[in-house]
Amino acid sequence: MNSLITNVTVAGIFAGPSFQSEMISQSLLWERLDILDQNVNWYKVRQFDNYEGWINKFYTIKNESSNLNFATYIETNQIGVIHSYPDEECNPIISCTFGSRLPVVETKKIKNQWWHQIILPNLNTGWIQDNGFKKGKSIREIIKQIAELFLGTPYVWGGRSSYGFDCSGFVQTIFKFCGINLPRDSKDQFNYGNLKEHSKEENNVGDLIFFLKNDMINHIAISLGNDNYIHSSGYIKINSFNSKNENYDDSLFSMYYCSKSIENLIK
Template structure:
């Protein structure tokens, strides 16, 4: 059987652990995210995402199938939608409009028009060109865009986001690809030996009593961190971990700090 490929053509699509609407949402696809199709049961497809090699199931009605050439062309997109609550695009007919979220991938445009699969769209606003050189100076501003976004397991937007989805989406604005889950992200980057040596943009990882990495956040300084816990929030951090002033206790035990 020939390999099949697809792309997300909706604003946000839930990726589920099992092929059922009742199944746990483990992640989300944003407009422009592309993937290989691993399995098709007629109602659901099991996918492997190209940008972070994440597996899960999506509804068969929530994607567009694409050819291999189009799949490859989507690998190196250099334009994303910046940190704004919503971005509008419209189909060529002009009668259908989509409101997209920050971080969505946009193929190369010509006079504001672009193709995703076989469908032609018009971009209403502007895209940004991610640059790793701007990460250190710009990451605090992008991270603050998500401040107070509610925590949502598997979420990746300002309307609901989890801890590793938050770090992944912030870093996407600078062209840095992170894996999906916190324990996977902890395997990337270079180790920062001491908390006092950390800088804005470093990632701090936290473990549970069994020693498993379960949480991640973005350092704003060597004393403060922004992370998704109940909501995206700013807390103090020391060698013991994150201290929540509202709860008057430590909520996360520091394991390691990584520089991406």
């Protein structure tokens, strides 16, 4: 199947071949997009999670990377900057967001800082500084560690980047970083087969919490344990099921539907 590579920091994926249509998701730098159809300067594409939508041609480049076989650097800053040379003072080429996966040509230490020379989708190269991120000891710890990095990040409908997330895009991004590929939308995340339902009193860090409105799953959050949960609603924030907690939200409490354990995903 013919494919494209996303050639910009973040590109909108739309419901139809027009910027006037709804943005339903996003694609990050270097993500592959399988071509399903074309309408003038728009491609209908399928993403890594099987989500389908339309992207404008100018966000993409023809996939010429099938023969590339390099190590991968995963950006762990909210926003990373790719420079022309391994020097923070030199001109930037492009930025990338958290979770972007970049092919690495070489890594070297310069002035006590580690730098990665990476390949760009147009096969030019640039340099990005490693921020020395240290993961927690367990998947649950890493989920909490990463999720809390984004506190205050705005809600963006269809968003799945550091510039803004919708609720399911936030959850998908955190879990993808941990090697767990969840579906894109909250209703599909709810139906994901390896999750086991339990009561909210049994919530552990990293478990998923689902909310219902008009008989439809319409919101998702990540448990932080101790009745607390983190989610994207207006912005990424922490709320609580404990009515005595200052972060208690009665409207969310009334919409609560169920919780599901991720234990089968992390064994």
